[in-house]
Amino acid sequence: MAYALTLHILAAIVWVGGMFLAYVCLRPLAASLFEPPQRLQLWCGLFKRFFVWVWGAVILLPLTGHWMIALLGGFKYAGTHVHIMLGTGYLMVLLFLHLYFAPFKRLKKAVETEDWPAGGKALNQIRQIVGINLALGVLTVINATGGRFFYG
Known part of the structure; x- marks a missing residue:
């Protein structure tokens, strides 16, 4: 259980923390420092x-x-917070x-071909999805x- 939980938490930290850094800190800074071509190249490389x-x-x-759920005896014994x-x-x-497979692929193609308007559109789609995923991640x-305390 300790190995599964440790790997689980580390993976969550990398993903959610990375989205937080990109969305909350880097995005406003990049917008203030770089023109669209440089900004799109930065984001493409970062992604x-x-x-x-x-x-x-x-x-x-x-x-x-799923490993941890199995160690606990299966879904029958998993709390509501685990299902959520x-x-x-x-x-x-x-x-x-x-x-x-969609907007990031379009961003890479736009940066390669220097199609900055298409790159901006793709980056905006990525921004929206990352915003949703960041909220879901938090x-x-x-x-x-805290879920086991909220749901009993």
Whole structure:
């Protein structure tokens, strides 16, 4: 259980913390410092590096989550907060998969071809999805840490 929980928490920290840093701190700074071409190149490069870590989280979080559920005796013994965590977690994974295979793919192509308007549109779509996923991630962390107290 200790190994599963440790990996689970580390994966969540990387993913949710990375989204927080990007959305809350880097996004406003990049917008104030860089013109669109440089900003799009920055984000494309950042996402290429960050998404490697997100893929690890996307794999580890469900694996370790189900591992811990199995160690506890199965879904029958999992609290309401665990079921909610699974739901929000899988929704986050689906949103990331869409982000990665649609707007991020368009962002990379736009940066390669220097199509800055298309890149701006793709980046805006990514921003919206990351904003939703960040909110879901924070709610999931709140539920994970306090859910058993909220739901009994």
